Amino acid sequence: MSRTRIAIVGAGPAGAFTASQLRRHGSWADIDLIERLPTPWGLLRAGVAPDHQEIKRLDETFDRTIFRAGCRFYGNVAVGTDVAHTDLMRRYHAVVYAVGAQTDRALGIPGEELPGSLPATAFVGWYNGHPDYCDLAPDLSHETAVVIGNGNVAADVARLLTRDPDELARTDVADHALAALRASAVRRVVVLGRRGPAQAAFTNAELRELGRMAGVEVVVEPAEAQLDPVSEEWLAEEGTFTARRNVERLKEYAAAGRDASAGRTIELRFLRSPAAIRGTDHVEGIDVVTNEITRDERGVLRARPVSEATETIPCGLVLRSVGYQAVPLPDVPFDERSYVLPNDRGRVLDLDTGEAIPGVYAVGWIKRGPTGILGTNKRDAEETVRALVEDLQAGRLNEPVEEGTVEDLLQGRDDVVTAAGWSAIDRHELAAGAAGERPRVKLAAREELLGVATGTGDAA
């Protein structure tokens, strides 16, 4: 019997956990990871903040259980443009989509498109050396920056904007970002939460960390740390362990006296929604309305504006972090309402018939929506791999008409990054890091990455 050929599209955490688990099932399959960037590991490399280096150690596990276990890598190859879904289906018994959610959700308010108003995800990509965002050049010339959202991306960007650059210099933050942050005029970061302290989506660890940075003061207005009656009741009845600890922590921040010696502040504001971004040819300020928490008829908590009155916060940078959103892929079904691939436990479904399409699977954010943390993808991958293995055993996989792999489709291209190419990038970056007492020095520009990977250039 011929070997089973499986293509995984997207080498972020979801694709990586899928590859390593398929490999754990045995060596009956050839597993190819196809990734649009020259480097693997997606948001582990380009999302996780540089001052959270310990989490990035997961890359060693991925390298060991995937590439050193024989899976192949085809980096700098975009499925949908360089290679079509139908081309893969001619060659693979199974194609697993692990493409994540590649855009951010918009606020839908006037002025959002002004220069100086950016998705937080672009800013994250910029400081993490993501090739698509090297040239972002966020404007850090104004004293105040506003961050919209109350999740961990919001906490990450608030921290990166205020942390002492000398501390960042010991991380793998992108060099272009480090230089810009050293010259930054930002001294005050205002973080706006639509709902109250009980509903903030920060983790305890992130909220605690904000208050532990040298030279940075976290400011919470005592009145805003108090819970409204609806939230009080909700926290007691349905609140999570994390939410209860967050409320305690926010009350501590509110009770602490002001620290005149702190050079930078992070103001956490609650029950505040952006109404409009002001400015003529650049962000000059943001109008904010005050909300209250109500329960709708289904018992879900909602934030509702109390009045039309607005407060204007002068600022030069607005970073919005109100969620990620997936992008449809050519020739693959897409659920336009939920922004995921329609699927049943990972089996992608035909939108017309509701039946599983043989050999097409989804995993990660493109399967369940942009929720959960890194490890969530491990259970998610287990489910998809279980479906795939069941289908293999039942003879329900795709029947490819050609014997080949994606390699056939990449003939003549000298800019495809293989596992050996990635290993060259990794070694190069680690060596550069060791020389400067940093965990690694990232190559950010696509040409530099490709030069080192293919041995045709030297970024140093």
Add this chain to the structure above:
Amino acid sequence: MTYVIIGSCVKDDACIEVCPVDCIHPRPEDPDFETAEQLYIDPEECIDCDACVEACPVDAIYPGAGVPAKDGDSIDLNALFFAERAVVR
């Protein structure tokens, strides 16, 4: 002193798989698993065997006495998670 999981936990469940006394929670099948930001070790149950430390891919598990200063709160947080859970059940 027992082992403690700090805030850099990514909820990879490798530690749960190797724990011989089932003292790491919530487990994937538990109702509070999805909302938990990290996994916690029950200080009343942990037998100090070290298996989870080896298994953790992000080195987020420390012996209590070795918890980095910046993560000191995690010692109380691990204990508190189980104390609150005991009340709920």
